[in-house]
Amino acid sequence: MTRQPFEEMSSLDRLVHDPARLAILTALSACRSADFLFLLSLTGLTKGNLSGHLGKLEHGGLVTITKSFKGKVPHTGISLTAAGRDAIRGHWKRLEQLHRAAKRWTPSEA
Amino acid sequence: MNDLRRILYVTEHYRQLQGLRLLPLSVPFLLSAIWRIAASAAGSTLPRAGWLGLLAAGVAASVPIGRYYTRRFGRANALPWRAAAALVGATAAVVGLEWVQELRPLPVSLPVVFVAIALARLGLSADGLRIHYVWIAAACVVFTALAPLGVPLDVRAAALDLLVGGGLAAAAIGDDRVLRRALTRRAIA
Numbered sequence: 473m474t475r476q477p478f479e480e481m482s483s484l485d486r487l488v489h490d491p492a493r494l495a496i497l498t499a500l501s502a503c504r505s506a507d508f509l510f511l512l513s514l515t516g517l518t519k520g521n522l523s524g525h526l527g528k529l530e531h532g533g534l535v536t537i538t539k540s541f542k543g544k545v546p547h548t549g550i551s552l553t554a555a556g557r558d559a560i561r562g563h564w565k566r567l568e569q570l571h572r573a574a575k576r577w578t579p580s581e582a
Numbered sequence: 583m584n585d586l587r588r589i590l591y592v593t594e595h596y597r598q599l600q601g602l603r604l605l606p607l608s609v610p611f612l613l614s615a616i617w618r619i620a621a622s623a624a625g626s627t628l629p630r631a632g633w634l635g636l637l638a639a640g641v642a643a644s645v646p647i648g649r650y651y652t653r654r655f656g657r658a659n660a661l662p663w664r665a666a667a668a669l670v671g672a673t674a675a676v677v678g679l680e681w682v683q684e685l686r687p688l689p690v691s692l693p694v695v696f697v698a699i700a701l702a703r704l705g706l707s708a709d710g711l712r713i714h715y716v717w718i719a720a721a722c723v724v725f726t727a728l729a730p731l732g733v734p735l736d737v738r739a740a741a742l743d744l745l746v747g748g749g750l751a752a753a754a755i756g757d758d759r760v761l762r763r764a765l766t767r768r769a770i771a
Contacts, residue, residue, distance in 0.1 A: 498586050502593035503658045510596075510656025513765040514589055 487532045488563045492517055492525050497552070497560040500535065505551035526550060534559055591708045592764045596658045599764075600651045601757030604750045606643035610636035611747030618740035655765050672700060689730040698722035714756030718749045 488497060495515050500506060512522055529535040534556035538549045552560070592599065610633050617628040679692040698719040705715030725745050728738050 495586060495589050499589050499593045499658075502590050503596070503660055504662070506593070506658040507656045510658045513655045514592065 484566065485559070485563065487528065487534070488559055490525070492521065493529060494563070496522075496525060496529065496550075497534065497556065497563075500550065500552045501557060501560045505549050508548040508550065511550065529556070587708070588711075588764055591711065592761065593658050594660070596761075597660055599757045599761040600648060601754040601759075601761065602651075603644040603647045604754040604757075606640035606647075607637070608747045608750035608754065609640055611743045611750065613747075615740050615743035615747055618736065618743060651761075655761070690726040691729070694722050694726050698726070711760055712756060714752055718752055721745055721749065 488494060492515060496511055499511060499514055508522070508526075511517075511526075512519065515522065517525070526535065526537060530537050533553060535550055536553055538551075540547050540549070610628075613636065614628045614633060675696055676693045679696050683692045701715045701722065702719035705713050705717075705719060710716075722745065725738075725741055728741060733741075
């Protein structure tokens with residue numbers, strides 16, 4: 473028996489599917505790398521929140537974080553790892569499949 | 583979903599959306615247009631060295647403006663091939679069309695028509711986020727109609743300067759507004 477689209481949704485990877493982390497990964501998938509300030513401006517998260525999400529993504533092996541100094545100013549660069557790029561690409565593909573399946577779904581299938 | 587589309591678009595086009603970088607480049611064209619209109623009776627044009635100096639100053643001024651955007655909104659390094667491929671493709675198309683135009687003179691300028699189509703496409707993409715480009719494209723279409731309408735060459739020259747200068751200024755202000763709106767929204771969830 474095939475699974476219903478709504479059952480499929482529960483099997484999405486929560487590390488990627490959390491709204492803030494999905495936003496971060498989506499942004500990083502559209503560039504080579506970005507810095508902390510850019511992700512802060514783009515997502516509207518607080519510094520602490522963004523740091524927390526980036527920590528989880530780094531721990532999950534989806535992003536790499538490099539800390540350096542540009543002159544006297546600290547600079548944090550973030551980029552996707554190969555696994556991260558695959559994860560976000562796969563996640564979007566899956567979301568699109570789910571979207572299509574949900575559109576086709578009729579109550580009689582339940 | 584809309585937020586994610588915005589995030590994807592702004593990150594992909596972050597450098598292009600730093601509109602104020604274009605603003606100084608509009609100055610030499612607008613000054614040239616004003617000069618041409620004011621001096622049309624005398625038939626003089628803005629001295630070439632002065633115009634090139636202003637253009638060089640405009641290019642130089644875009645560097646600190648770019649630094650301002652980095653300080654204000656951060657840095658995102660674009661995927662290398664995207665912007666370069668679009669720029670190379672557009673330049674090749676304009677040069678090719680200019681060549682065709684020289685071989686077979688037509689009443690309308692093919693490169694300007696191409697630019698108008700490209701700008702309209704840009705303006706209508708991403709749910710009309712950069713709709714100001716449609717207005718610039720419309721101005722290009724109006725410009726192409728000047729020659730068939732028999733408008734004198736010196737007036738068309740002034741109109742071309744006005745089109746380029748005004749187009750750059752409109753693109754600069756419009757893109758800057760789009761970027762500011764996109765980067766100062768409420769937090770994601």
